[in-house]
Amino acid sequence: MITVENLTKRYGPHPAVDDVSFQCEPGTVTGFLGPNGAGKSTTMRMICGLTTPTAGRATVSGHPYQELPNPGREVGVLLDASAQHAGRTGREALTLSAYTMGLDRREVAAKLDLVGLNAVAAKRRVRAYSLGMRQRLGLAHALLGDPRVLILDEPANGLDPEGIFWMRGLLRDFADRGGTVLLSSHLLREVEAVADRLVVIGGGRIVAQGDKNELLAGGGTVVRARDSAALRRALEVANLSAADSSEGLLVQADAEAVGQAAADAGVALAELRPASGGGLEQLFLTLTAGESTKEAVR
Numbered sequence: 001m002i003t004v005e006n007l008t009k010r011y012g013p014h015p016a017v018d019d020v021s022f023q024c025e026p027g028t029v030t031g032f033l034g035p036n037g038a039g040k041s042t043t044m045r046m047i048c049g050l051t052t053p054t055a056g057r058a059t060v061s062g063h064p065y066q067e068l069p070n071p072g073r074e075v076g077v078l079l080d081a082s083a084q085h086a087g088r089t090g091r092e093a094l095t096l097s098a099y100t101m102g103l104d105r106r107e108v109a110a111k112l113d114l115v116g117l118n119a120v121a122a123k124r125r126v127r128a129y130s131l132g133m134r135q136r137l138g139l140a141h142a143l144l145g146d147p148r149v150l151i152l153d154e155p156a157n158g159l160d161p162e163g164i165f166w167m168r169g170l171l172r173d174f175a176d177r178g179g180t181v182l183l184s185s186h187l188l189r190e191v192e193a194v195a196d197r198l199v200v201i202g203g204g205r206i207v208a209q210g211d212k213n214e215l216l217a218g219g220g221t222v223v224r225a226r227d228s229a230a231l232r233r234a235l236e237v238a239n240l241s242a243a244d245s246s247e248g249l250l251v252q253a254d255a256e257a258v259g260q261a262a263a264d265a266g267v268a269l270a271e272l273r274p275a276s277g278g279g280l281e282q283l284f285l286t287l288t289a290g291e292s293t294k295e296a297v298r
């Protein structure tokens, strides 16, 4: 179980993370989504005790990370696959961690095998690893102590298609055996395939969270007008955020609210209908409309 309560982190005047609260339950995979700079990594770093929150708190299995007696036995963490000692071999890196955690050395071979690093790869220095191999080694590290919780930041980054498919099965199986997974990724199809719950963050704030299927069912409204500039202005006036899509504008509101906003502004509509079937990509674009731009101009 991971519990995040009112977490806030400020760097100067800008809140990188702003009053974020959510829970990740045993037996589930929670997909943590958001545009670049939304605050995902900062939130995960705060959960793992690597960044001190300005306010709020986070616990793993009921304790702040720093108070876990042997954290690697409780929670496996992979935040940055490139942040591993480049001069050690994969096997050496895992052996040292196993020693630190008080584990049987046989766990090293088992985990190397589990993540698909063969004997030749295990003997190579990490500096010679591809990004995908570093991810696999990072996952082996995270899984080494057989933890009940996994916190993974972009673990599929650099994996080949077979590796991504393999990782999906591994995470599903981990959760099905009662584990808790918090997974950030920009690979929306992967998240859609494996996650049970979603937490979507934009500009440091939670913009949506809940059961994946329920969130996907409420995918917003597609609207089109011949005068699309006027339609955009009408939506802005009504405080409704809109994102471009191939079908028109996607608005995170029901059709009635969108139609009313257009009518109030005297904009004639060419199309107004509930968005459906667009999947997670459409939901993501709708929920985080404008947030990437905000980050770019900060």
Ligand SMILES: Nc1ncnc2c1ncn2[C@@H]1O[C@H](COP(=O)(O)OP(=O)(O)OP(=O)(O)O)[C@@H](O)[C@H]1O
Pocket: 011, 016, 034, 035, 036, 037, 038, 039, 040, 041, 042, 043, 295, 298
């Ligand atoms: N150490 C730091 N000092 C100053 N600002 C920081 C620091 N770490 C993060 N930030 C800022 O906090 C905000 C959130 O960054 P964060 O890395 O958490 O986003 P993210 O959602 O993980 O993005 P990405 O998808 O690009 O990895 C950004 O505006 C970033 O510039």
